[in-house]
Amino acid sequence: MSQILVKSPKHCAKQGLNIDKHYKKLFLAFSTLFTSILSLILIIWLILRPAKPDFSLTEADVYLLNLSGGHLLNSSVQLTLFSKNPNQKVGIYYDELQVYAAYKGQQITTYTSLPPFYQGQGDSNLLTASLVGIGLPVAPSFGYEVGRDQIAGKLVLNLKVNGQLRWKVGTWVSSRYRFNVNCVAVMPFGPAIPSGPLTSKQGTQCSTTV
Ligand SMILES: *[C@@H]1O[C@H](CO)[C@@H](O)[C@H](O)[C@H]1NC(C)=O
Ligand SMILES: *[C@@H]1O[C@H](CO)[C@@H](O)[C@H](O)[C@H]1NC(C)=O
Secondary structure (H helix, E strand, C coil): CHHHHHHHHHHHHHHHHHHHHHHHHHHHHHHHHHHHHHHHHHHHHHHHCCCCCEEEEEEEEEEEEEEECCCEEEEEEEEEEEEECCCCCCEEEEEEEEEEEEECCEECCCCEEECCEEECCCCEEEEEEEEEEEEEECCCCHHHHHHHHHHHCEEEEEEEEEEEEEEEECCEECCCEEEEEEEEEEEECCCCCCCCCCEEEEEEEEEEEC
8 A cells, every 4th residue: 555655656757757748849849830930931021022012193183272261171182093013923902091182281181991902913003082171170371371382383282091901922911011102292383273173283103101
């Protein structure tokens, strides 16, 4: 009896050690596999290194820029953007695109959402958006600034896109990355023409940050 009592814990200890060894081996195997997969992804990523998507402003037309009560703006801007994926091995999913116009740092239209889309390798798309603002509050200086620009004959508008993108390599799709596009349109701006847009601008390069 006493012998068994003494033996038993020894036996247990030995078995415990065995299990420990097995776990260690398994852990080692898994961590090696994990590290290899990670480095493989990193290598592929470094080789492919996706370039930022290209955007340019094909055309922007300002149809309405009317102030009431000194600080409530009605605006209407139509724009067409050219979007291109410069990557030959990486596709791009665009999600939650929002377009708006800004003048001297303040937003002058509400956000317009664009439908999500996929852009294959080297593909390009034309995106059109109709931006409006109805009774949008702006700084009291807005009317004065626009009046001054009209005398100067030049209006600078920022047309901006905020969104998220996912890279697609083969069947693998990355997580989402925020990106911003900023198009600076320097538009001729004179006395209002009876019909047609107040001002329009064609062909402007935009900057993209991911
Ligand atoms: C914009 O305002 C001007 C004067 O304030 C007015 O003559 C013009 O009709 C307005 N345009 C629109 C489209 O409401
Ligand atoms: C802006 O639009 C609203 C709604 O259509 C209208 O009531 C208001 O008179 C407009 N203001 C100007 C300055 O055109």
